[in-house]
Amino acid sequence: MKSVLIAAAGSGVSWQMINRLKIVWGDEVRVIAVDTNPRHLVAASLIADEFAQVPPSSSPDYGVVIADLLCRHEVTHCYPMVSEDFRVFELLSREPRLSFCDFVMPANEVKAAYDKLHLFNILHASCFPIPSTLNVDCVCLDEIEGDRIFVKPRSGFGSKGARLMLKPELPGFGDRDGLVIQSPCGAPEITVDFYHDLHKGHYLGVCRERLEVKSGVCTKARVFIDDELNELGAALARRFGIHGGFCFQVMWHGRWVIVDVNFRLGAGTAISCAVGADFFAASHAARTGLDGMKYLDVALLRNHRCCYVVRQYCEFLTLVQ
Template sequence: MGRPDVLVTAASRRVALVRALQQAQARLATGGRVIATDIDPFSPAVHVADLAAAVPRSDAPDYVDALLDVCDAHDVGVLVPTIDDELGIIAAAADRFARLGVVVMAPTVETAHICRDKLRTATHLQQHGIRVADTWTPDDVRARGLQPPLFVKPRRGRGSVGAFPALKPGHLEFFLGYVSDPIVQEYLDGPEYTIDLFCDLQGRPISAVPRQRLVIRSGVSDRGRTVKSRVLMDLAVRCAEVLDFRGAVNVQCRVVDDVPVIFEINPRFSGGIQLTLAAGADFAEWTIRAARGEVLQPCLGAFTDGLRMSSHEASLFLSDADADVLAPSARTLAGEQS
């Protein structure tokens, strides 16, 4: 990676990730900055980053062009997407970024589309013999006469938005009508884990860190602990054998009767990545080193077991003038002048 800057898209609240990348830049003496993009100038991560840039929403037709403008205007050598909505869009443009010298830390287009669609995720994993929550369309549920307890969520949702347990028949019908484009999963009753997985640019697993999610707030782990479980680490590695990942991934599962059952996979940094980083699995540094072309050595199990995280709120205090933190891209300026 001749270009030292790191671009984090849709940075929003990802202060821990931005700071971890900044610290990795300093340790590696790259001389690079961490640049954040967002649509909101008052998102905290854009004020922590070394530089911030305004871009349109990820569903805008010129989103990729705006990111390319930011990369071209600076010395961006690696792009780290952070939200599910944009993964397939950015993965499809990986060659365009490569022509600028930018490495995209995202899965292949096919893997991004499979993981974005929870029904496709379940089908794909089942076809490869990996235990995953049984998943149905509403029509399947009605045709089979399936009854609660069940779990209703958007087929292409993210976080915990629109996800609800349906514990009674009345709940099921209500949430099927309430949730947009829903799917239904079997109700999993057991401790919940996120397995943070890191893969190099060839898709090889470098590290897998299981984290028990003890307290969850708005879909993100508020309290958790690392667990050195070979079964859970092997499960993440198995997922990397049947899906083509690059960079950070998080595999979400519950352990039911001592068997881990996956309910979704997100091929991006998790919201609780700070616990994995604190446990000694430096996904941030590996992101930069992989983009630089370094060969990473697998270190499965090399992290602190039983490390606990207890998160708390922290605030930035800004003024109206801080809205100027988002530097307009060349494309934004052109749009304003037209």
């Protein structure tokens, strides 16, 4: 039996991953969910096989606790879900005693998963289309046209801390350490859920135009397939050595430009599942040596110009005292 550890189990993406694993494989996959919150505050604890409350990923104890869980449960696959997880799991992946575990991360440049400036430096050097991107600590605002800039944390996720501002606001922004600024881009904003098999060379992307966003997660979307963005995703996957699923965002800036890359799937990826493309199952299939493409049924999208998907929330009773 495969044992899978899913980090940040309280997040939307982790819920979706755990849910799809249990729907597709049931008892064939044993899921260990971990989160900083107690069990009764994590909905995914209701469907996971095991749950453990752990320190924050920024804590020096986090890696120790995760390593203990991996050994105790003989975990075969470990999925990071927030930026700091990638930094910690990269270190754990180098420990010989944990060689039995597959840490689901890009094969190249793992630092790009938790440092957006490093990510965009690589994209720039590799000639990917990106907006002008600068380190806020050594910035020449004249390099960015217009009077507005887009500011976001170097190590962030879920759009937390990201904002549009006027250039004169930057000096008084407060704590500027660890920030990145970029040229503002225009609508639409497209997220591309992507699957790539590093060994077989198979790949497929499903695009969702973000029509409504709540807390950084897409809740209403126009879903479609685009050949140009499909090839862009394949190029990204090859550059970073991605085996399985990930997602990236593009916006319009005279052409499609990459505004973010997540080296994991997103909470909004469930929207692709609704039209038949289960990237969560496909990703895990690839990591276990199976053909992930069998879980990506895009006949509906191939036969129609686009689909629209909306989402609603669901409530769970977790504890009665």
